[in-house]
Amino acid sequence: MTDSTHSPAFDAAAEFDRQVRTLVALGYPALSGRSPEDFAALVAPLRAEAVARTDRAGYAGGDPAVTGRVPFVLVVGRELAPVEGTMPLTTLHGGRLPGFVDRSFEPGSLERFVATGPTRPPGRDGVHLLFDVERGEEFCGVVPGDALATVAERGRTPLTVEEGVALLTHVPEVLVKNKCFSLGGSRCGDRRVPALWISKRAPKLGWCWEGNPHTWLGMASAGARRA
Known part of the structure; x- marks a missing residue:
C-alpha cells in the first residue's frame, strides 16, 4: 500500500495492478482453472x-496497521x-507461516458459511471490488450481534469469508494483535460468526458465537461492493 498523507499521492491504478500481481503470484489463476493471462483479463474490467x-x-492513504482502513480490495469468490x-x-x-x-x-461445514442476502457478491464472473474497507476495531469487546446491527444502521456491510481472506491477502498489515476481526457477512444459519485472528504466529480462520464479545475481535465492514 502507498503510504501518504495526501490523497493525490495515492495511485489507485498502481494499487489495483499490485493486487492483480499478488493474486497471480500466489497461484489464483491455477486455482480458478485459468491461465495467468485469462485471469488478468477476467479482472481487468474492474480497474476503471x-x-x-x-x-x-x-x-488519504496511511498505514493500514494503524488506520485499519483500505480503499478497495479485489475479491475472488x-x-x-x-x-x-x-x-x-x-x-x-512480515511472517512466513501459512494461514x-x-x-x-x-x-x-465451511462451505455452508455463505453470504447472506444483503452481502451476496454482485455480478456473475466470480470477482468483485470491495470499497472503503475497515477492520472495525471499534467493535472489539462488543457482542457480534450488536456490532452487526450498528454496521447496518450506518449503511455499511459486513465482510464475507472470501472478502476477509482477500483483505488479508492483499493487505496483511491489517491483521495485528488485539485488532482482529469478525466476518459477519457469511453465516450458516446458526449463531456462529466467522472471524480471522492470529494463532501460532499465523492467520487463522475460525468462528465465535454471535452473543460472545471478545476484547481482541472487532467487526470488519465495507462501504460498497461493485462488479
Whole structure:
C-alpha cells in the first residue's frame, strides 16, 4: 500500500495492478482453472471502477496497521478459488507461516458459511471490488450481534469469508494483535460468526458465537461492493 498523507499521492491504478500481481503470484489463476493471462483479463474490467471510485472518495492513504482502513480490495469468490485453497496462501505481515482453517469447522461445514442476502457478491464472473474497507476495531469487546446491527444502521456491510481472506491477502498489515476481526457477512444459519485472528504466529480462520464479545475481535465492514 502507498503510504501518504495526501490523497493525490495515492495511485489507485498502481494499487489495483499490485493486487492483480499478488493474486497471480500466489497461484489464483491455477486455482480458478485459468491461465495467468485469462485471469488478468477476467479482472481487468474492474480497474476503471477501482480508480474512479477511489479518486472520488479522496482516499488519504496511511498505514493500514494503524488506520485499519483500505480503499478497495479485489475479491475472488469461492466459486473460482475455494477458501480451503486460498486461506493457506495468506501470511501475517512480515511472517512466513501459512494461514489455516481452524479445526472447529467440522468437515464440510465451511462451505455452508455463505453470504447472506444483503452481502451476496454482485455480478456473475466470480470477482468483485470491495470499497472503503475497515477492520472495525471499534467493535472489539462488543457482542457480534450488536456490532452487526450498528454496521447496518450506518449503511455499511459486513465482510464475507472470501472478502476477509482477500483483505488479508492483499493487505496483511491489517491483521495485528488485539485488532482482529469478525466476518459477519457469511453465516450458516446458526449463531456462529466467522472471524480471522492470529494463532501460532499465523492467520487463522475460525468462528465465535454471535452473543460472545471478545476484547481482541472487532467487526470488519465495507462501504460498497461493485462488479
